[in-house]
């Protein structure tokens with residue numbers, strides 16, 4: 001049986017009054033919280049407020065109030081929404097899908113996997129709905145937006161911060177690769193999200209890549225292909241290690257402020273550059289030896305020459321700034337501009 005619950009701050013009592021029993025305690029199952037003040041805490045875990053969890057299975061679209069549009073992707077829009085009863089914020093991603101039944105089934109499968117992932121380095125996917133060609137996904141709201149948004153403000157990210165960011169991304173990848181046995185397939189700056197607590201989380205594995213590759217618009221959607229490894233972009237067999245290539249390109253872009261390959265006219269020109277040209281590298285006169293070596297370990301053209309996420313986590317680049325005790329929370333909230341989407 002769940003422990004009985006009590007309200008630690010009495011604000012908003014009217015709104016939740018219907019959940020209260022006469023004694024002021026909550027009935028079993030009424031596990032709700034208002035992020036802005038009202039906290040319903042379990043008596044056994046006083047300082048651990050309980051938020052809606054993916055497993056609660058209690059979200060419905062009708063209970064979410066739209067606040068504003070916070071982003072647009074190739075497949076649809078992302079809105080900031082607030083849960084009517086609890087005040088909790090979420091990001092609601094709505095994707096328009098004009099696709100065949102088989103792909104829809106594949107997406108449903110991927111979404112099921114997303115719902116089952118529980119890792120501090122992966123954006124929580126709370127629930128998804130499908131209705132009349134529209135897929136709505138309720139996601140954990142990351143108030144700093146994406147690394148792509150952040151990079152637009154700060155232009156480049158210094159190595160010491162990049163090491164702290166990269167550590168979290170690698171932990172997310174280790175979880176996906178080694179625990180869930182999933183290839184992300186679409187790792188790029190806009191799918192790495194940040195928040196005011198200094199957390200960095202991976203989002204959108206599987207789903208967006210399926211949509212992109214089934215859209216039949218390769219030429220116009222090169223954005224989605226930019227971070228693809230040589231084996232993946234040529235349509236050859238690819239595995240987890242394909243994500244490591246993407247990670248290398250993302251880190252290099254964050255460090256230099258530029259996508260490592262010059263702009264290309266079409267998907268085929270990009271493909272040619274990725275396959276024919278030597279791998280991009282970090283200029284050794286601007287970056288530490290450790291950083292250059294880390295990038296090189298990621299962007300090996302031959303997949304078997306690349307290091308796994310687990311091995312990379314031990315790379316010297318990731319520990320060389322440990323003494324600085326980097327505070328990503330203050331970096332994200334003060335560097336460049338206010339948080340992207342708050």
Ligand code: ATP
Nearest residue numbers: 071072073074075078091139140141142145146190
């Ligand atoms: P593409 O559709 O090509 O993959 P994308 O990743 O930018 O591009 P979306 O995943 O739809 O497209 O996201 C669009 C933008 O919405 C992101 O760049 C980010 O700014 C914002 N966003 C997405 N998810 C969240 C979230 N969970 N919390 C906060 N902001 C988010």
Ligand code: MG
Nearest residue numbers: 073190191204
């Ligand atoms: Mg995305």
